[in-house]
Amino acid sequence: MLCYAILVIPLVAGALAGVVPWRRAVGWMTALANAGVLCLGVALAIETDHRPPLGALDGALRADALSAFMVIVIGTIALLAAVQAIRYLDAEIAGGRSSTRHASLYCVLVQVFVTCMLAAVLSANLGGLWAAVEATTIATTFLVGHRRTDGALEASWKYVLICSVGIALAFLGTVFVYFAALHVPGHATGASVLDWTSLMAASHHLNPTVMRLAMALLVLGYGTKVGLAPMHSWLPDAHSQAPAPVSALMSGVLLTVAFYALLRFKAIADGALGPDYVRTLLVIVGLASLLVAASLLLTQRDYKRMLAYHSIEHMGLIALGAAAGTTLAIAAVLLHILGHGLAKAVLFLASGEILLVEGTSEIEKVPALLSRRPVLGGIFGFGLVALLGLPPFSLFVSELNMFRAELDVGLGWVAGVSLLLMAVIFAAVMTHGRHLLLGAAGADKSAATPRIVAIPLVGGLVACAVFGLSAWPLQSLLYAAAHVVAR
Amino acid sequence: MSAGTELDLVELTAGVVLACAVVTLWRRDLRALVAVLALQGVALAALAAVLALHTGDVGLGVVAGVVLLAKGLVIPNLLARVVRRDPGSRETTPLVNVPASLVAAAGLVIVAYLSAGRLTSLFPSPVTRLAPLGLATVLVGFFVLVTRRKAVSQIVGLLLVDNGVALVAFLLTAGVPLLVELGASFDVLLVVVVLQVLATSMRARFGHVDLDQLRELHD
Numbered sequence: 001m002l003c004y005a006i007l008v009i010p011l012v013a014g015a016l017a018g019v020v021p022w023r024r025a026v027g028w029m030t031a032l033a034n035a036g037v038l039c040l041g042v043a044l045a046i047e048t049d050h051r052p053p054l055g056a057l058d059g060a061l062r063a064d065a066l067s068a069f070m071v072i073v074i075g076t077i078a079l080l081a082a083v084q085a086i087r088y089l090d091a092e093i094a095g096g097r098s099s100t101r102h103a104s105l106y107c108v109l110v111q112v113f114v115t116c117m118l119a120a121v122l123s124a125n126l127g128g129l130w131a132a133v134e135a136t137t138i139a140t141t142f143l144v145g146h147r148r149t150d151g152a153l154e155a156s157w158k159y160v161l162i163c164s165v166g167i168a169l170a171f172l173g174t175v176f177v178y179f180a181a182l183h184v185p186g187h188a189t190g191a192s193v194l195d196w197t198s199l200m201a202a203s204h205h206l207n208p209t210v211m212r213l214a215m216a217l218l219v220l221g222y223g224t225k226v227g228l229a230p231m232h233s234w235l236p237d238a239h240s241q242a243p244a245p246v247s248a249l250m251s252g253v254l255l256t257v258a259f260y261a262l263l264r265f266k267a268i269a270d271g272a273l274g275p276d277y278v279r280t281l282l283v284i285v286g287l288a289s290l291l292v293a294a295s296l297l298l299t300q301r302d303y304k305r306m307l308a309y310h311s312i313e314h315m316g317l318i319a320l321g322a323a324a325g326t327t328l329a330i331a332a333v334l335l336h337i338l339g340h341g342l343a344k345a346v347l348f349l350a351s352g353e354i355l356l357v358e359g360t361s362e363i364e365k366v367p368a369l370l371s372r373r374p375v376l377g378g379i380f381g382f383g384l385v386a387l388l389g390l391p392p393f394s395l396f397v398s399e400l401n402m403f404r405a406e407l408d409v410g411l412g413w414v415a416g417v418s419l420l421l422m423a424v425i426f427a428a429v430m431t432h433g434r435h436l437l438l439g440a441a442g443a444d445k446s447a448a449t450p451r452i453v454a455i456p457l458v459g460g461l462v463a464c465a466v467f468g469l470s471a472w473p474l475q476s477l478l479y480a481a482a483h484v485v486a487r
Numbered sequence: 488m489s490a491g492t493e494l495d496l497v498e499l500t501a502g503v504v505l506a507c508a509v510v511t512l513w514r515r516d517l518r519a520l521v522a523v524l525a526l527q528g529v530a531l532a533a534l535a536a537v538l539a540l541h542t543g544d545v546g547l548g549v550v551a552g553v554v555l556l557a558k559g560l561v562i563p564n565l566l567a568r569v570v571r572r573d574p575g576s577r578e579t580t581p582l583v584n585v586p587a588s589l590v591a592a593a594g595l596v597i598v599a600y601l602s603a604g605r606l607t608s609l610f611p612s613p614v615t616r617l618a619p620l621g622l623a624t625v626l627v628g629f630f631v632l633v634t635r636r637k638a639v640s641q642i643v644g645l646l647l648v649d650n651g652v653a654l655v656a657f658l659l660t661a662g663v664p665l666l667v668e669l670g671a672s673f674d675v676l677l678v679v680v681v682l683q684v685l686a687t688s689m690r691a692r693f694g695h696v697d698l699d700q701l702r703e704l705h706d
Contacts, residue, residue, distance in 0.1 A: 127667030134674040141681045164678050168648050175656045
């Protein structure tokens, strides 16, 4: 029942937004629907805590603690993005860049997008998970191109082409897993062969040679959607060209929903291969992503692209945490998924507001934000502090725990190299951030930041800080969820 | 049909799928590319149909029909629409010229046999033995994606990758479960629709669909 409701509510809101002509109330309605998803996610977490997973729809849907956690993350970011979408669409229509019909289309596509992500984390079948992740690409293509500029068009082309190729590789990997499962004597047959529960039960009997090839393809394929090097090249373009609320959703949750798929497959492959093989793969792509992010952040001149490269860095860190693979590591990875989602969503949404009032996304042309627009500048500043992994924000705690877990399993050198690369990234972002926030203010005094922007974003930052100071509301959920896929 | 004829047909259709992939490297006329792609879709559907007859699997028969409709008919038609706006268009400047591309294709087929050979020798059967053909198609698709710069050629590259994956799935496992397969076909169809719309708006906006000339986004 809960699983149904979680999928139906955002979809109904999307359908309503398609029928009723755009006005602010429609925007609030979608925000309310996403708030509902968040509440149901919390209910799901309570329902699945230390109890058997929930099923629905003839076993097509399945929710355990990990799914519940992901639903909460998706609901939170979708709520923030929906409130900011009201501001974005209002401004686009007022500026003559968009029509009410175009705004309705935006709302419908965003709700379909959110539903696809929810379907991905609630799917019992790994083939269904694949189809849902692929569907997110289709739903987001026109959202990336929503501003209808040359750059947006080019970015959507690159996005849909590269991600479709990646996801085709993930499909090939899934086919190999299916092939391995078919050759396990006494294994389930028919559609349930790819069910997570039956694959986990059979994981020790899956043929190792087939699984090695499958996992290489899955890491490369889903890694494309996660934005891990070497298939990351679509990410900076898509995230910088998309409207801010869409960037927030894509960077804040879509990347980690794809990573959720990798976590599931990793648990199966660890049973068949032992931990070392997938660990090696994840260490390679994780360190490569950090290297790419560090080298390209140094020369960044556009603040939205800066945030996009920062996502590549954090996905790299998450991959390294997952490589460690202990319960502590996965719990830290999940906390990092939530913390990064919150901080990155706040920053992208704030950057959308900066773009709106300043008219440019070049760092050079937006100096001294803190003195000219204290509230907006403050939000952006604190967001950067959170994202750089400084206390009191939760990313500090999760990064610390991921490093601890890496040391525990003998990946100390990985932790060392990643700290070094993070120091480079820290310096680069601080330089850009200092220019953006401090410096000499010009004469122009501008209007205050509207409350519809300020309140949700401050709320997001406060949540991120609360989870950093004390993980109590989440502790039990994080460990229950980590236990699902950790060794 | 005797088992021998069926195996011959499977071998023939799987071979046609790979041959079509290689031909896309040779032809530079975009209309010819679309026709070759349609042929590849039909061959893939025929292969699924033969396997369905052999195993008596109704679901696989349905899949064969869907593949024929989507990959043999609808998708080539969508692509033909993009090409028609631009008659006589050719892939003028591939990054690698045709003879070199064909040599590369031969290399890719060898790579496919080397990497998948070990896999199929684990569970030997006359049908799984052909799986390297699918993998080779995937690799040739990658090669097209990397070296061709026209929007249509890139869509063709993506579809080659996709058809190659489908071929591997049919040969190794007689297709993934029906619902997943249908979901996959539907997704591919939507992706092509999306790409077609994007290509059309690129033509409207830039007056060409040559991706080398898009230089808005870079670092």
